[in-house]
Amino acid sequence: MVTATEGKVKRIGFDGPTPKFIIIWKFIDKFSRKTLCYSNQELDEQLEAHARKYDGYMLIEC
Helix, strand or coil: CEEEECCEEEECCCCCCCCCEEEEEEECCEEEEEEEECCHHHHHHHHHHHHHHCCEEEEEEC
């Protein structure tokens, strides 16, 4: 996110590595949360840890 104040540009937010996967969790007919994963191992860990808490998910490979 970028904001401009009095002619100066100030960056706000995370400016790190690009995630390998984005999981968007579905809860009661709408997508409501997202999880960023930076490796296949992290993806497997997050799916195992959170999949039973939600009704489904959408996986985006970046």
